[in-house]
Amino acid sequence: MxxxxxxxRHRPEVNCREVGKVLQSYLDDDVEPGxxxxxxxxxxxxxxxxxxxxxYRRIKASLAAxxxxxDTAAIDRLRAFGEQLTSGDE
Amino acid sequence: xxxxxxxxLAQKAAFDRYVVPELEVxxxxxxxxxxxxxxxxxLVQDTMLRAYRAILRFxxxxxxxxxxxxxxxxxxxxxxxxxxxxxxxxxxAMERLADEDSQDLGPEALVVESEFDAAVEKAVGALPxxxxxxxxxxxxxxxxxxxxxxxxxxxxxxIMSRLHRARTRIRKHLEASGxxxxxxxx
Ligand SMILES: [Zn+2]
Numbered sequence: 001m002x003x004x005x006x007x008x009r010h011r012p013e014v015n016c017r018e019v020g021k022v023l024q025s026y027l028d029d030d031v032e033p034g035x036x037x038x039x040x041x042x043x044x045x046x047x048x049x050x051x052x053x054x055x056y057r058r059i060k061a062s063l064a065a066x067x068x069x070x071d072t073a074a075i076d077r078l079r080a081f082g083e084q085l086t087s088g089d090e
Numbered sequence: 091x092x093x094x095x096x097x098x099l100a101q102k103a104a105f106d107r108y109v110v111p112e113l114e115v116x117x118x119x120x121x122x123x124x125x126x127x128x129x130x131x132x133l134v135q136d137t138m139l140r141a142y143r144a145i146l147r148f149x150x151x152x153x154x155x156x157x158x159x160x161x162x163x164x165x166x167x168x169x170x171x172x173x174x175x176x177x178x179x180x181x182x183a184m185e186r187l188a189d190e191d192s193q194d195l196g197p198e199a200l201v202v203e204s205e206f207d208a209a210v211e212k213a214v215g216a217l218p219x220x221x222x223x224x225x226x227x228x229x230x231x232x233x234x235x236x237x238x239x240x241x242x243x244x245x246x247x248x249i250m251s252r253l254h255r256a257r258t259r260i261r262k263h264l265e266a267s268g269x270x271x272x273x274x275x276x
Pocket of ligand 1: 015016019042046047048049050
């Protein structure tokens with residue numbers, strides 16, 4: 001994403017507690033880029049947090065895969081309704 | 091039909107441009123908030139009607155968010171009209187939840203999932219409505235925080251905090267069910 005294009009600086013590490021607090025925002029790509037780098041480094045180095053983030057990643061992936069098939073007949077009916085609506089016989 | 095034809099043409103053009111491409115998303119979101127296919131279709135039609143009437147006043151920015159706001163208002167009216175007790179009645183909400191669980195066991199759901207996915211599914215089913223709604227809209231349907239905020243009618247920060255708490259619950263549920271413990275699948 002766009003956010004990655006900033007400079008990396010060497011900063012003191014974050015600890016597990018801090019990482020835990022922002023883990024989900026981090027996964028949603030919703031933390032500052034500099035901070036995200038620090039988190040990424042921590043995740044590489046810390047087994048516990050690494051596993052934790054992996055769990056949340058799997059949960060997100062599992063949820064994303066649940067998008068149900070949409071009923072195409074219903075969409076067709078809605079399109080037809082739209083046609084009718086815009087053809088003037090409201 | 092008292093309006094000049096030129097307005098109707100503009101109305102149709104704007105409708106085709108902003109509303110029609112969003113029909114599938116609208117229907118998915120409607121399914122999610124009504125939990126019922128017939129109600130969902132009605133709700134989208136209602137939304138389309140309102141959008142059509144208002145479309146010449148729409149500035150063309152963020153059509154999805156605009157439509158979701160319309161849908162939210164339409165849904166509020168429907169709920170008030172049809173079942174005013176539901177929003178604040180946890181028992182009714184639980185019943186609805188149970189209904190949906192059984193309704194969801196269509197052919198696709200019967201396909202054997204991995205144990206992890208099954209456990210996630212179960213954990214989502216066990217969430218309170220308020221949390222499950224956000225998980226559904228953002229993590230399953232793929233709406234942005236801002237779009238989910240439009241349809242639910244709360245600030246974006248609320249969406250985020252509900253989502254995070256919901257996922258934390260899912261995670262704890264997984265741990266408790268033994269389906270998945272920290273890095274060790276099943
Ligand atoms: Zn750590």
